[in-house]
Amino acid sequence: MTELTKTLELKLVDPNAHKRRKLRETREAYQHALQDAFDARCTTQTEANDVVVNYDLSGYAKNGLKKYVPQLTTIYNAGELHDDHPVRFTNEGLRLNRKPENTIEWYIKIPHHEDYGLWMPAQPNPEQRDWLEALNAGDAEMGESRLFEREGTWFLHVTATREIKKRSGASGEKRTAIGVDIGEASLVTVCHRDDHGSPTAPELWADEGKTVRQLRKTYFTATKRLQTRGSERIAESFGDDLWNQIDDVFHRVTREVVEYAESVKNPVLVLEDLTYIRESMDYGEYMNRRLHGWGFAKLHAQIRYKAVEKGIPVETVNPRNTSKECHACGEVGYRPRQATFKCTNDDCWVGEYQADVNGGINIADRYLSGESHSREHRDGDDSAEDGGRLTAPQDTHADAETQQGTRGMNAS
Ligand SMILES: [Zn+2]
Numbered sequence: 001m002t003e004l005t006k007t008l009e010l011k012l013v014d015p016n017a018h019k020r021r022k023l024r025e026t027r028e029a030y031q032h033a034l035q036d037a038f039d040a041r042c043t044t045q046t047e048a049n050d051v052v053v054n055y056d057l058s059g060y061a062k063n064g065l066k067k068y069v070p071q072l073t074t075i076y077n078a079g080e081l082h083d084d085h086p087v088r089f090t091n092e093g094l095r096l097n098r099k100p101e102n103t104i105e106w107y108i109k110i111p112h113h114e115d116y117g118l119w120m121p122a123q124p125n126p127e128q129r130d131w132l133e134a135l136n137a138g139d140a141e142m143g144e145s146r147l148f149e150r151e152g153t154w155f156l157h158v159t160a161t162r163e164i165k166k167r168s169g170a171s172g173e174k175r176t177a178i179g180v181d182i183g184e185a186s187l188v189t190v191c192h193r194d195d196h197g198s199p200t201a202p203e204l205w206a207d208e209g210k211t212v213r214q215l216r217k218t219y220f221t222a223t224k225r226l227q228t229r230g231s232e233r234i235a236e237s238f239g240d241d242l243w244n245q246i247d248d249v250f251h252r253v254t255r256e257v258v259e260y261a262e263s264v265k266n267p268v269l270v271l272e273d274l275t276y277i278r279e280s281m282d283y284g285e286y287m288n289r290r291l292h293g294w295g296f297a298k299l300h301a302q303i304r305y306k307a308v309e310k311g312i313p314v315e316t317v318n319p320r321n322t323s324k325e326c327h328a329c330g331e332v333g334y335r336p337r338q339a340t341f342k343c344t345n346d347d348c349w350v351g352e353y354q355a356d357v358n359g360g361i362n363i364a365d366r367y368l369s370g371e372s373h374s375r376e377h378r379d380g381d382d383s384a385e386d387g388g389r390l391t392a393p394q395d396t397h398a399d400a401e402t403q404q405g406t407r408g409m410n411a412s
Contacts, residue, residue, distance in 0.1 A: 004308075005143070005161045008131050010122040012154040013104050019120060022112050023147070023154055029055050030065070030087040037069040038081055044070055058111030060093030064144065086148035086157070094145050094158065096136055100243045100298070101219070106132060108156060110147060122156065129297065130304040131160055137251060139305065165311030175268040175313070178261055179364030181322070181356050182272075182299050185209055185338050188253050189356035190260050192267075192364055199327065202357040203260055205253050212295065215246050250295070254302035261312050269307050270367040271300055272319035317366035326350050327361040 015023065033055040042048040045066040052065045068088055072078045095109035095117070104121040111117050124132050134140035143159030181189040187209035194200040219242045226235035261267040274297060307314045324332050326343040328350045333343045341355040 001163050002166060003161055004164050005159060006128070006131060008128050008135075008158045008160050009125040010106070010108060010156045010158065012108075012156060013121045013123050015120055015154060019118055020154075022118055023110070023149070026057065026061070026110075026112055027087055027147070027149070029057050030061055031083070031085060033057060033062075033065055034069065034085060035081060037065060038072060038078075041073050042069050043073050056113055058089070058093065058114055058116070060089040060111045061087055063090040064088030064093075084148070086146035089145045089147070091141075091143050091145075091159075094142060094156075096132070096142075098132075098136060099240070100247070101239055110156070129301040130308075131162075133298070133301045134162055134305040135160055137302075139309065162305075162309065164308050167311045167313060173266055175266050176264045177268055177270050177364040177367040178264060179360035179362065179367075180257060180269055180271050180303065181359040181363055182296055183209070183323075183356050183359070184213075186356045187212055187249075187295075188257055188299065189360045190257055191357050191360035192264060193361070193368075199357065199361050201260075201264075202354070202360065203256075204354075204356060205256070208249050208253050212246055212249055215242050215249075218242060246295075247298075250299055250302055254299060254306055257303055258306045258310055258312065261307065262310060267312055268367065269303065269312060269314045270363050271303065271314060271316050272322060272363060273316035274300065315367050317363060319363075322362040322366070323355065323359045325362055327353075327358050327365065 012023075033052040037048045037051040040047070040051055042051060048066045048069040049062070052062045055062070057065075065088070067090070072081075089111055093111045097107045097109070097119070098105050099107065102121070104123060106122050106124055107119050108122045109117040109119050131140060135142060140160045140162035143161060145156055145158040147154065147156050149155070176192050178190055178192045181191075183189065186204040186206040188205045189202065191199055191202040219239055222242075223235040223239050226232075226238065257269070261269050304314050321332060323341075324334070326333050326341070326345065326348060329343065329345045329348040331343055331345040331348065333341055333345075335355055336342050336352075339355050341353045341358040343350040343353070
């Protein structure tokens with residue numbers, strides 16, 4: 001086991017005037033307290049506590065100051081303060097929540113006064129979706145966070161840590177590619193080829209596909225009915241409950257996908273690269289997946305972090321025609337029914353084949369043919385429904401100094 005730490009970047013999305021004012025209040029109180037404790041040359045937590053205790057700040061910010069000021073005065077021996085230090089909160093300060101039904105899925109609660117926090121929608125760096133999934137599921141631990149404003153936009157940087165296994169298998173050794181197809185009928189389908197190259201051990205999560213479709217349908221019809229009756233609050237809690245049920249299904253299925261990979265010798269999980277989806281699909285296929293983009297991106301993120309926990313590499317491939325080509329001869333066939341692929345090549349032994357398994361093998365084969373993208377070396381966005389890539393500014397210089405220890409351990 002080894003520990004992996006990363007700084008997660010979140011942008012606070014359009015806080016209203018009231019929340020902006022509260023954020024500024026927090027920052028001002030924090031900076032005054034910081035200046036006071038710094039001017040008093042506090043070198044211990046106790047000394048710093050005596051200064052910051054009187055400020056109207058949450059305990060998390062005060063604790064952040066108690067840790068930070070002695071570092072400034074002793075370790076860095078700073079002569080003066082920058083005027084835009086981020087507000088630091090200790091690890092218990094933030095709360096994370098999500099509303100998958102909303103355009104902005106993630107919400108974060110920022111400590112304000114002693115017993116008062118602000119819930120705000122937050123857009124993560126799309127590259128770090130897997131980390132948020134891990135945090136939300138309790139599979140990663142939240143560390144210190146830093147709140148700051150740049151050119152009118154508020155950002156939050158959160159340190160997160162999780163335990164991962166070192167990758168198994170020698171790097172030069174041939175890996176067994178497991179194609180992961182995410183679909184409509186079967187929520188997830190996995191398959192790989194055996195030593196002789198024959199497709200083997202397909203596993204389909206078809207019942208779960210049905211369950212999720214049903215829950216989504218219930219959500220849309222029931223919440224609409226409740227809303228027209230004016231029962232917004234009931235609609236919201238009912239909706240949350242249904243999405244939690246969907247998320248439970250997702251977590252179980254993605255765990256089982258990783259277990260499947262663990263049962264295979266020297267595995268690599270192969271996913272479709274979501275950045276290509278817009279470009280490479282025809283309109284109907286794209287719209288179909290777009291509608292289910294939430295589940296698509298979320299399942300990917302969960303598979304990614306759970307695979308990394310177990311030391312299993314994840315690669316992505318271009319999804320073009322993975323559901324339409326015949327895995328045996330490469331001819332573009334068609335689907336007479338949702339679950340059936342039909343090859344139109346008369347010379348090919350494949351007549352009709354399970355469509356999701358055919359897709360899964362195609363995905364695995366693209367990795368084997370060398371057409372893969374290692375995730376660590378890409379910097380595009382990996383979400384079908386997110387817009388542009390989020391760029392957050394760097395922390396201030398003094399802040400960067402104290403982060404060096406953390407950064408050195410970063411994977412990316
Ligand atoms: Zn064929």
